[in-house]
Amino acid sequence: MNLTLNIWRQDGPEAPGRMVTYQLADVSGDMSFLEMLDVLNESLITKGEEPIAFDSDCREGICGMCGLMISGNAHGPVTTTTCQLHMREFHDGDSITIEPWRADAFPMIKDLVVDRSSFDRIIQAGGFISANTGSAPEAHSVPVEKRKADRAFEAAACIGCGACVAACPNASAMLFMGAKVTHLGELPQGQPERYARVVKMVAQHDHEGFGGCTNTGACADACPKEIPLDVINTLNRDLRGALGRGR
């Protein structure tokens, strides 16, 4: 298939950006979206032009490194990561607009690459449990309710790709944080730090410049791992719990 690609090009954090249009011929439906960009980059390199910078790592949908705004949808038209999106979802003659995640807390690095270390700092602020080092404890020594184990597992599927922020009209990271708070807070190991965690994480989130949540659900719709919106409810409930405990 032949495609018209409108791609955001920006040489660096401070450089002015612009949309550049490329024509790409003979795209196979079996290519992933990133492979399609690889093909475009090879042709740019052959022509002596600067290739388009974009993030990728595992290319099997589990690392959270890739992420592009594709014609206004985070990770494109289907519920998956950009690397697992295949060109068969598009049609011959389509015009596709490709932009980086846009958020104040995700500063621009180059072209389609943004700096998501604000997520790392939110995790650093409270997204952890404290455990003694040494040999692994016997798994059955701490019983976990099946319902809670399932919910924690569902939330733990978050790969921190940032699609929730990219899709949110307020550029809020509540779904990301809600996933972490739910993942750790549902388990016995996460209890000692539970209320300190939520306060520290939300404080860091606000400090990074993310917006507030308006419960629109755009984040959950965009999430490639289908994290449900109710993790934000859990986040809110835990923050209310922290208030009641004088934090």
Next chain:
Amino acid sequence: MATPTLLQGEQTARRTTVFMKILMASTGALFVFYVLMHMYGNLKIFFGYQAFDEYAEHLREMLTPILPHTGFLWLFRVLLILSLFVHAYAAFTLWSRANGARPQRYAVKSAAKGAARSKMMRWGGVALLAFLVFHLVQFTIAKVNFNGNFTAAQLGDSTGKLVIASFQLWWVVLIYVVAMVALGMHLFHGVWSGAQTLGLTDSAASRRLAHATAHVVAGVVVIGFLLPPLAILFGLVK
């Protein structure tokens, strides 16, 4: 621009955006209760302006003689005004934060339901604020009669008569129809959103309940508030 630093020291829940949302949700819950009571009171007009005026007088006599005449009414009014300030302050603060959180917009953004809802809540809220000022001036503060068919002497100090005179005018009814649709849309998202913000939507069942409550509250409020003006406009209540 983002700050590449980790916050140091103790943080407090009261300074987070989520706390602002909790303030909005709890003041919003008070408004929902108030709006339902107000709607119930308005329906008294179907039993005549005397019944309406009597109800208004009962509100002034609530908890007397423990409280003085209109004592409860004023306590409640002060609570509502304070809540309105908190609700609006939190809304405008979060609105301005959200604007700052995405300085560079997308060239193409799918018609996300999200963006439309946020706009509806914010601009709808501003519209409701403007309507509230008009409404209070019209029926409470200045008691303005726009209907030339009624003289001040005919209306006396009866709010019930003023209501009937006012809603015989099509344009007054139109303002109220627009305002109530705005209120309905505000409640439609607000009731559900408030439940989620207060952490009440933990299970699939409670989420369904919150959604259903939002639908019912929005529907009941819109219909309940619009029945009297429309009935008066079409001459069913005189």
